[in-house]
Amino acid sequence: MFILVAHTPKGGSGKSTLAREVAVSGTMAGLTVALADLDPQGTTSGWFRRRAAEAPVLVRFEPTDTGAELAAAGVDLLVVDTPPGQPPYLRQLLGRADLVLVPVRPTPDDLLGAAPIARSLAGRQWAFVLSQVPARSRLTDSAVRQLAALGRVAPAHLGFRADFPAAAIEGKAAVEFTGKAADEVRDLFAYTQTMMEERNAPTEI
Ligand SMILES: Nc1ncnc2c1ncn2[C@@H]1O[C@H](COP(=O)(O)OP(=O)(O)O)[C@@H](O)[C@H]1O
Ligand SMILES: [Mg+2]
Structure with missing residues (x-):
């Protein structure tokens, strides 16, 4: 099982989305996916209650769990949504992650927090994901440069698009619709899949 954690201490950056x-x-993509919501605000749990489709499943996952039970139950991918801030279990959770995705808006306020996040993730498999990117903004190129100096930046960005909140109204994801938001998510997921394959690749002897 591959554990993907969406994390940044900054609220509103786009973790839950x-x-x-x-x-x-x-x-x-045909995987058995479980979603865990560690945020007491319950954004993702609320989304799940509004969702008609049965997959992905929402599971209880204690931050200190290894995930062994979920793996034994056949889960291929566990996606963990985290609260803002730095909860006491964060280090342990990040240590269990196969990949940490860190959404960052291309704003001075979000960028200010990028260096400490990069430091806290040193030695782990992780990447920034630019999120809520406005159309035509010089800020974006500058943000990519600043972030690339601190760590990996996912090659796919999520634009500031109404499809994201609109889809969430009925417990859906924008990737279930057609449009630019869906294209962006598909590109981002393709990147995630390459990271999953890298982890699963047999080690050369
Ligand atoms: N790419 C996006 N385009 C437009 N709105 C977005 C996008 N990503 C997130 N949002 C909206 O911004 C708000 C915060 O996003 P959310 O994913 O809940 O952030 P976090 O979990 O980091 O607090 C939500 O209302 C969400 O619908
Ligand atoms: Mg959230």
């Missing part, structure tokens, strides 16, 4: 889009993409 990213987690849901990736989880639904995994389901659409």
